[in-house]
Amino acid sequence: MNDSASRRVRVRAPELVGKGGWLNTGDQQYTLADLRGRIVILDFWTFCCINCLHVLDELRELEERHRDTVVVVGVHSPKFVHEAEHQAVVDAVERYGVEHPVLDDPELATWKQYAVRAWPTLVVIDPEGYVVAQHAGEGHVHAIERLVAELEAEHEAKGTLRRGDGPYVAPEPEPTVLRFPGKALLLSSGNFLVSDTTRHQLVELAEDGESVVRRFGTGERGFADGSAERASFNEPQGLALLDDNSVVVADTVNHALRRLDLASGAVTTLAGTGRQWMQGAPTSGAAREVALSSPWDVALFGGTVWIAMAGVHQLWTYDPKAETVQVAAGTTNEGLVDGPGAEAWFAQPSGLAATEERLWLADSETSALRWVDLDGAVHTAVGTGLFDFGHRDGEAGQALLQHPLGVTALPDGSVAVADTYNHALRRYDPATGEVTTLATDLREPSDAVLAGDDIVVVESARHRLTRLRLPEQAVRVEAVAHRTQRAATEVAPGRLRLDVIFQAPAGQKLDTSMGPSTRLLVSATPPELLLKGEGADSDLSRELELDPAVTEGVLHVSAMAASCDDDPASEYPACHVHQQDWGVPVRLVAGATDRLPLVLAGLDAGDGS
Secondary structure, rough: OOOHHHOOOEEEEEOOOOOOOEEEEOOOOOOOOHOOOOOEEEEEEEEOOOHHHHHHHHHHHHHOOOOOOEEEEEOOOOOOHHHHHHHHHHHHHHOOOOOOOOEOOOOHHHHHHOOOOOOOEEEEOOOEEEEEEEEEEEEHHHHHHHHHHHHHHHHHHHHHOOOOOOOOOOOOOOOOOOOOOOOEEEEEHHHHHHEEEOOOEEEEEEOOOEEEEEEEOOOOOOOOOOOOOEEOOOOHHHEEEEEEEEEEEHHHHHHHHEEEEEOOOOOEEEEOOOOOOOOOOOOOOEEOOEEEOOOEEEEEEEEEEEEHHHHOOEEEEEEOOOOOOEEOOOOEEOOOEEEEEOOOOOOOOEEEOOOOOOOEEEHHOOOOOEEEEOOOOEEEOOOOOOOOOEEEEEEOOOOEEOOOOEEEEOOOOEEEEHHHHEEEEEEEEEOOEEEEEEEEOOOOOEEEEEEEEEEEEHHHHHHHEEHHHHHHHOEEEOOOEEEEOOOOOEEOOOOEEEEEEOOOOOOEEEEEOOOEEEEEEEEEHHHHHEEEEOOEEEOOOOEEEEEEOOOOOEEEEEEEEEEOOOOOOOOOOOOOOEEEEEEEEEEEOOOOEEEEEEEEOOOOHHHHH
């Protein structure tokens, strides 16, 4: 047995349980015993979470290279009420091209058994059924692949590795014109341009919103410029007219902006490198030389293209004349904080709509409608934070949305909101401060465009555009309010030891060449919960003090660690950033634990295992 194998902590893996059952297995139900002999990677995810979508993309190459030894199992663990619906999980698995088995766990049973605290979390189980590693956040796949190679060699030698085909069974494709369309645009011809997201194409539809005029892109995942037939996209989303003859496209999974020439059909790249932006990378410069992160929507505002950069919780801008990009608002911290652009916090901004004086945005993870003024300051119209959502009309201060993805400026100065997880179209009127419901019984609406007296909704999970007459009076719906359903962690009031666990992967060491290699940022909702310990520091352990008078709240913890390959022979070793944000609901109970461990990478030795 090699050194790393002899040092490895192993904990027996709990069973995989989920009330929704298994997807992508041809209706076959599995237990851990059925997977014995394979290396199992559990991916705890939820489909609203941009970091989870990044990890799905990170895992694709690893799955392909180790297809006969590794089984990835997605454990779907919902945050929003809508994500607990089985059909919504079925839709998401197809929408995001998930090509491995998925366990639908709407009651978070397996999440609790594995003591998971964050989306996404990856857990590695060896061929004998033991947990050997856990990683929270994204950017860990390089370390997991190295561990997989070690486990393959170790268990091949022991005779405990079983090679062969995995349990994945691809679903039958559906013959619809669109497949999970994302955004739409009305062209001067009266036709519609739609991002056919799951088919990796753009589609021009006639005025009826159904008849196909042209398709742009091969229909396969890729990142290639060229003619309509040769160009390729990767889950494109947002669209905006750059001028009369061209459209800028948010090519989300390529982390790029593309340009479509409407006359010729040719596609070129405007911004992005094709790689995902990571902490420490440049945030301004020549557009083709700066990495982006999951651009979800685009809009022309104040002469520049604004980008909803969902992957890093920011707004960026692209200057078409100078061909440069830069950060316009947001710190990369996830949350809801208003103020000057440089100080504002967002949470997966996913929809944009510009008027002369305001840039409206759907801030999906805070279930919020927000706006940017001409001075670049950020304001909130509807929404309170990461953990409150629902369907409630009335005065904006108490109204609720549920993970909206789109916004549309209406002629009277009000705003329509594609309230995605409520399957509704909502309206906010700045003149009255009221929120109303325009339409219900939509299926995951993700955008809407005005067409004369009608509003045409992208009904994403029904794979179509739906035309509605703009009603004079809003629909009345029964008010419903929700909070995130994760059980609160009971902790003792007073002193609480926060430990973020990070063990550099085998063959790597902490990168201290440019100063401290770690960073920890802590805050709380409500802020009064924290008497001591708020703010940023380089130490991954910190003593907090919780106010006994505040009986419950949420601790927001953001951790980052940088590690580099430990190879003395290499002048320029490869370096990797590990990062995760946690929102941990806590309840203060006398006599409860005074330690809160959060695993960024490795296993917590303080748990007695």
